[in-house]
Amino acid sequence: MSPLNPGRFTTGSGKTLTSFKAAQLASKMPSVDKVLFVVDRKDLDYQTMREYDRFAPGSANSNTSTKILAEQLTKPNGALLKSGRTNQPIIITTIQKLSTFIKANTGHEIFSGHVVIIFDACHRSQFGDMHTDITRAFKRYNLFGFTGTPIFAENSASGGNPLLKTTEQAFGDKLHTYTIMDAITDKNVLPFRVDYINTIGARAGIVDKDVPAIDRERALLDPRRIAQVTAYILEHFDQKTKRQTSYEHAVVTNVAESSRTHRRAESLKEKKRVRGFNALFATASIDAARRYYNQFQMQMEQLPPAKRLKVGLIYSYGANEAEPDGILEDEAFDTDMLASGARDFLEDAIQDYNDMFGTSYDTSADKFQNYYKDLSQRMKNREIDLVIVVNMFLTGFDATTLNTLFVDKNLRMHGLIQAYSRTNRILNSVKRHGNIVVFRDLEDETNAALELFGNKDARSIVIAPPYSEYFAEYSEKVSELLRRFPLGAQIIGEQDQKDFINIFGSVLRLSNILGEFDEFEGQDVLTERQHQDYRSVYLNLYADFRTDTAAEKEQINDDVVFEIELVKQVEINVDYILMLVERMRAERGNGKDKELRAQITHAVDASPSLRSKRDLVEDFVDSVSVDGAVDEQWQTFIAAKRDAELQRIIDELELKPEQTRAFVVAAFRDAQLSTGGTAITTIMPPVSRFNREAGHGDKKKRVIEALTSFFERYFELAGGSE
Template sequence: QRVSGFNSIFAVSSVDAAKLYYAEFQRQMTENPQKRLKVAVIYSYGANEEETDGILDEENPEDTSALDQSSRDFLDAAIRDYNGIFHTNYSTDGDKFQNYYKDVSLRMKNKELDLLIVVNMFLTGFDATTLNTLWVDKNLKMHGLIQAYSRTNRILNSIKVFGNIVCFRNLQKRTDDAISLFGDKEAGGIVLMRGYKDYYFGYEDADGKYHPGYQDMIEELTTKFPLEEERITGEQRQKEFIVLFGAILRMRNLLTSFDEFAGSEILSERDFQDYLGRYQDLRDEWKNRKPGGEKEDITDDIVFEIELIKQVEINIDYILLLVQKYHDSHCDDKEVLITIRKAVDASPELRSKKALIETFIAGINDVSDVMLEWRTFVAEEKERQLVAIIQEENLKDDETRRFMESAFRDGSVKTTGTDIDRLMPPISRFGGGNRAAKKQTIIDKLKGFFDRFFGIG
């Protein structure tokens, strides 16, 4: 499984500290090459050694002339590391350093860098929605503290609903003072998250209103919607399940920021996948519902937390490892088949590939290398299905193949513009041909083909 992540900034007290931390990261990654991160460092002058007042000075991204030779040499070496990763050509010289600064900024925003070590740079004015953690080993206070903390508070989606501040110094008093000065003195609960126990066990706010915790939610889920019940029937019960399970997904997302949550999920991984599968079954069912029928159209006031489901992605490599395990049991271990089915049903990315995976599993009795056989199977099936679409819709062969090659390269099927029209057979634009309906059928088939084969093989 792969957990979707974000990136972070490490704010340190001085240039010497930045050099020490960067060197330590490089040392540890050399010793543990399987745990490599893309780490960069940037600073522009050495005048602000260990700051005592916690007020942020502005660093000039255009000037490294005030750096002592040792600090400049170190930064040049670190930039050479960066050049090696991204195939660039920057240094501490004039325009090249300005361009390094701009490139680092862009790669932070695009989540191409995992960690950026800074002294003062990027702590004021830099906004990136992918940045979710600020590590702090420096004194901060007042507006400097608020500005630095605010680097992490740009909401991105339902996964990133808050930022993380990890302090290696005791800044609690300074944090409280800054919040009191620059906001409502009672705003601490709005600015800062509550403690782990409040979210896990529930809490009562200042107005006496009780907010259920994760434990309460799971108890309600397993009581009202037990897994022994094969299907959730009735529109109202379905709606209640979707609302409750969406709240659980949001709460789990919040609780994962606390170390204490590991091992306290209550639901086993298999049971959680079962509930995920039911949640997505209902989403698929409701997506196909048409408004205005006898049933109340309730999709507008229901939010399916698909981004939160995608946060932990069950990829095809994980499924193939399970298939290998099933094959090694001489295809007798039916529990592995159940695990595969539940994992596929729980994954938004793999549900569209379910038929493909099941067809492959049904034919693996006599294979010697599951991974090699999978690649061969996918290539043959991909060709067979594309030929079928071309023939069924009388599409132009070369143009269709080029179109799909571009889609797999770009990561999506382009449905705007005239690209689809170039694939289509001649149809009268003036009545009788129903060109629009024909085009939509082709788009639907090509998108279905893309969803089945993208990201596998």
């Protein structure tokens, strides 16, 4: 049977979902014996299985060894496997396991059956001997290939089988195309914002295309240049990744368990507020990665703790040389063949990681793979700031929290698109672009890749507008805001309220984007105080609209969108308020304390979380003494208020005092209030066996509402939000 190539689906466009549906439909055809979904890396095996189970639980089987794959291909569909799972017609496996099975099972009956083989990412790993082995072994097959970065004649590599150099040669005619332009237009992925940083000092002539590649790479490793690139990243990291902002994100809380079972991992997700996004740093070689890792450690020693980054490092054999053609090699997990110095260095870096997170990984085969999984999950959880890589993580790795790629390596064609596309997964309204910061002359390569995988007009869609366009639009919106809605003037009337919300929403969105540009520093046309005061007005309107909704009044906000996530990202925390209180206390009596007192009020009003706790902040500010540490006084004040308020709830609802206090302590410890099961019932007073149902449900509801309100009021103030 001839192979079929569904064509190019750009990265992030839903290839896995589309290929799953194709696999599911094929598996239900009476003539099809098995559907093999083939991936090219072990971590993608696990990742795909988790995706499939989310689409349709139990619809497919994966395997951890060729032996298990053989059992799945031998036993009939519906039979019980040794693992206890039912044998499914869809099998997820790696190309390596499938190739090993073929070589070890010549004449197996599955080769005569009707098999549909689907490749999720048909990169170059499917173009070699393994691809030939598969297509020779199976007699009746349909072969499908999905890829976001197809190989054309223009971007094919030299060497190898001359009949298997392009995607079309390996997988047949293209059935469908969905380009990166389509995905961005449909808002399935984000556009890129590219900074070309060419102010880094380097020896003259090193970018000359005539200089042999190895000499150019040696020159680019000049210690002075390494130090300057590192200093730039450290200086601009918070700006590019918005590390000073925050947002709510679902995280997997037990990484070790999630590595063993995808089902358990899904049940361990919980919402947490995290700070900013994270980044990858793509380096040209293992030598370069090591030099940069050392430089980061050295420079961070001179920084205050708040400015230091959690930096990881990963590489493996096969990614140990610079790629002259800028094409990424397929990822491998082999550390045994690393040179001793490179492996020892990686071992030390993994030990730094172990010290950071309390883990116990090393470079041995199994532990290195688990290190990869743990590192990737911590990237997705936003627990690590920056990972230095050579080729790893630049293809196939998806983390919505990743928004920035620093590049100091040659990239081109599909390798460039694959690497850039690590950054443009949609997460929330705060993340507007995939940030690419390039320390090499890759502008021509970027434009060529976009033209190849889009068309000649792709750049205007795929690459975000320049700073000047955003700043001009921002200045125009701010001018309109100041002219139409001066601070202190009441906004009266439905239409004016709508207009204010829309205009200030635009200001929030544009300010969020401009904050990623180096040029915006010191150029904001609104002062910090004006930002706070306008946010306060915005939040007042938001509260009014929500009250109208609750009261089921006539709705006026059907065509109004509140950018509350963008307000929350500049959330003012308790530490900032306490700092202002400390300054106010020091200035008491000279007039400046009144200004600081007003500043505290403005800051609280501009904070979505603190404005609901205004009474606590105001009472503390009025009661703070001239002696003693402010933060200690705050903790004592909050503890007393919290205990008094909990006692009032206990008295009013007649709850069991000891059990209720233990229940609340557990809630603050676990960062969530457990309202399911019998947890609430154990703190309520006993119910008469003759009147068990009367009012019990209403009473339980009142208890849940009271304790939920109490928990939300005091949790962040108790230091549990981060």
